[in-house]
Amino acid sequence: MFRRTFWFTAGAAAGVWATTKVHRKLKQLTPENLAAQAANKAIDAGHKVREFAVDVRAGMVRREAELGEALGLEAPADRALPGPRHLAAIEYTEQPRTVYSAQPQDGRPQDARPRNSHPRHYNPHNRNEDH
Numbered sequence: 001m002f003r004r005t006f007w008f009t010a011g012a013a014a015g016v017w018a019t020t021k022v023h024r025k026l027k028q029l030t031p032e033n034l035a036a037q038a039a040n041k042a043i044d045a046g047h048k049v050r051e052f053a054v055d056v057r058a059g060m061v062r063r064e065a066e067l068g069e070a071l072g073l074e075a076p077a078d079r080a081l082p083g084p085r086h087l088a089a090i091e092y093t094e095q096p097r098t099v100y101s102a103q104p105q106d107g108r109p110q111d112a113r114p115r116n117s118h119p120r121h122y123n124p125h126n127r128n129e130d131h
Contacts, residue, residue: 027033067073
């Protein structure tokens with residue numbers, strides 16, 4: 001009789017344990033919980049990247065100082081960023097727009113070239129292969 005009671009109690013306890021374990025796992029797999037876990041991991045990754053960037057910056061400053069001493073440069077490194085760069089002006093001639101005398105049905109004038117080739121975007125020195 002005690003054996004049956006023992007095994008009945010052990011089985012009931014195992015059932016309760018398994019049920020609570022399954023409910024906890026299901027609660028972890030809800031969309032809200034998964035989104036919160038992903039956000040926390042993204043924040044942690046951002047902190048790690050920031051710490052890495054700070055370490056790299058400190059190592060860079062230290063190495064610049066070592067190189068400055070080795071090369072005999074006495075001037076301290078300027079911490080400010082360089083000024084803005086001045087781009088060379090690219091000159092091009094704007095091509096005149098040819099308007100046909102015949103008007104399309106919607107009343108707008110018709111151009112000789114497609115709409116996406118506006119003369120402001122024309123650059124004869126463009127070496128990009130995607131143009």
